[in-house]
Amino acid sequence: MTELSKLTIEDEAALERLNMASAGMVARTCAWSDINTGSWNIDGLKALSGVLADAFSELDGHVRLDEAPGFETIDASGKVEIIHTAPILRVSSRPSAPVQVVLTGHYDTVFPKGTFEGVKDLGDGRLNGPGLADMKGGLCVMLEALKAFEAGPFRDRLGYQIVITPDEEIGNHASAAALTEAAQSGAHVGMTYEPAMDTGAMSGGRKGSAVFDIVLHGKAAHAGRAKEEGRSAIEAAAELVVGLEALNWQRDGVTVNVGAIEGGSAVNIVPDLAVVRFGARAPDAEAAAWTISAVTRLFERATSRAGISGHLHGGFYRPPKPRNAAQKAIFDAVHATGRAIGLDLEFIDTGGVCEGNNIFAAGVPNVDTLGVRGGRIHSSEEFVVVDSFAERATLSALLLNRLADGRMDGPRIKALMEN
Ligand SMILES: [Zn+2]
Incomplete structure (x- = not known):
């Protein structure tokens, strides 16, 4: 003893x-x-x-x-x-x-x-x-x-x-x-x-825990008269969400969960705003760094669409x-x-x-x-x-x-x- x-x-x-x-x-x-x-x-x-x-x-x-x-x-x-x-x-x-x-x-x-x-x-x-x-x-x-x-x-x-x-x-x-x-x-x-x-x-x-909010801006337009002038923030958000969810288990112990999406209004208006809120968990510092770079890459892809801009907020507020x-x-x-x-x-x-x-x-x-x-x-x-x-x-x-x-x-x- x-x-x-x-x-x-x-x-x-x-x-x-x-x-x-x-x-x-x-x-x-x-x-x-x-x-x-x-x-x-x-x-x-x-x-x-x-x-x-x-x-x-x-x-x-x-x-x-x-x-x-x-x-x-x-x-x-x-x-x-x-x-x-x-x-x-x-x-x-x-x-x-x-x-x-x-x-x-x-x-x-x-x-x-x-x-x-x-x-x-x-x-x-x-x-x-x-x-x-x-x-x-x-x-x-x-x-x-x-x-x-x-x-x-x-x-x-x-x-x-x-x-x-x-x-x-x-x-x-x-x-x-x-x-x-x-x-x-x-x-x-x-x-x-x-x-x-x-x-x-x-x-x-x-594990470490991250919270992110990605805000995407497009361009509003009348969906009937001028659809071609609009840039849909929701379409960009949709591709982003699919990419984020695809990160799950790509690396040992890393999980990502899109918990909420906000934005858009009437169905005859091209939506100029989408807010995507998600969390991520990672078991160690290297996995957390990998997660941040994967999220940043997906954000850059979303905002490289014509007429789409945005900001990425958040990160690992509790490291592993x-x-x-x-x-x-x-x-x-x-x-x-x-x-x-x-x-x-x-x-x-x-x-x-x-x-x-x-x-x-x-x-x-x-x-x-x-x-x-x-x-x-x-x-x-x-x-x-x-x-x-x-x-x-x-x-x-x-x-x-x-x-x-x-x-x-x-x-x-x-x-x-x-x-
Ligand atoms: Zn407690």
């Missing part, structure tokens, strides 16, 4: 404290769930941001709410629109300690106000409610784990930056810069609090997070730590993406499913496993203890990113 899998006196103190805190964590998460924070419900997000700022003031750190910068979207008429969302919660603690961690999570959910509300006890050790697993429960676990760590003797050896975002479920476009900045202010390891599966399994490698040497080292350490509390943690590769992709792209190895156990997320059947609050908070507290006392070597793991 490695040192990581043994319980020290400090680990036992954290374990005991977090078992005691279990009911409090559940109650607090239910209260946070009761405040609707759908990604577009700015009032609800602002209300919860204040509640979270108060809660995170229980830590030995400096708490602030930063206004998030506006981000661009392309509207149905092909124009750029600037959207403003709620604040980003930041906590900074002991920035000159020898080991530094960046912790992240989000407080938005996928549920617009009025769609899915209220917590229900399913009666079998599970609760049903919006955002309980994804990821208000995770935020609570993060907070209690840090408090347990700070109650121990190693706090001066480890400092951290926390970033809690209002826009993860819509891509972190407003908070991406804050995530990068926090990761690059000296962090050795990243800890993100997306839910684990109800079985306890966590995420391993993650493959299992490199640093990721393997961190997964091994988390696995060995889990053994200390009787967990046999598995890491499963996924096409899904999260803030862990952003933190990895910023050069920091990380584990991103440290939140509660749960399932059916993004549906009204979302549930959380009640016992997992104490279990997962203890896992995090033990990881912090190991990073601080050197049993887990954060700087060495970080150095593995370079080769």
Whole structure:
């Protein structure tokens, strides 16, 4: 058994404290769930941001709410629109300690106000409610784990930056810069609090995710009197869409999905506008570069048609997070730590993406499913496993203890990113 899998006196103190805190964590998460924070419900997000700022003031750190910068979207008429969302919660603690961690999570959910509300006890050790697993429960676990760590003797050896975002479920476009900045202010390891599966399994490698909008302009004309004077943006879009869908599986692990087309109006007018919206996933940096050049080629072909012009927006907003040497080292350490509390943690590769992709792209190895156990997320059947609050908070507290006392070597793991 490695040192990581043994319980020290400090680990036992954290374990005991977090078992005691279990009911409090559940109650607090239910209260946070009761405040609707759908990604577009700015009032609800602002209300919860204040509640979270108060809660995170229980830590030995400096708490602030930063206004998030506006981000661009392309509207149905092909124009750029600037959207403003709620604040980003930041906590900074002991920035000159020898080991530094960046912790992240989000407080938005996928549920617009009025769609899915209220917590229900399913009666079998599970609760049903919006955002309980994804990821208000995770935020609570993060907070209690840090408090347990700070109650121990190693706090001066480890400092951290926390970033809690209002826009993860819509891509972190407003908070991406804050995530990068926090990761690059000296962090050795990243800890993100997306839910684990109800079985306890966590995420391993993650693909990268891209979103693109291609706007095509043609020339309107009366379809009966002067069809020959018109240039159809929809015809150009049709050829483009067929080309995009043909990219699927041309390269291992790369998928492309055209999700929406907008444009045109009456059937007697040659359409002068089409907006093609699509996503793409790629397993590593080379595959992402291949995807971008294939998309660019198809865009250039569409706009080389006579009378057709356009613009290409978007790209890989979350780069891939493959299992490199640093990721393997961190997964091994988390696995060995889990053994200390009787967990046999598995890491499963996924096409899904999260803030862990952003933190990895910023050069920091990380584990991103440290939140509660749960399932059916993004549906009204979302549930959380009640016992997992104490279990997962203890896992995090033990990881912090190991990073601080050197049993887990954060700087060495970080150095593995370079080769
Ligand atoms: Zn989430």
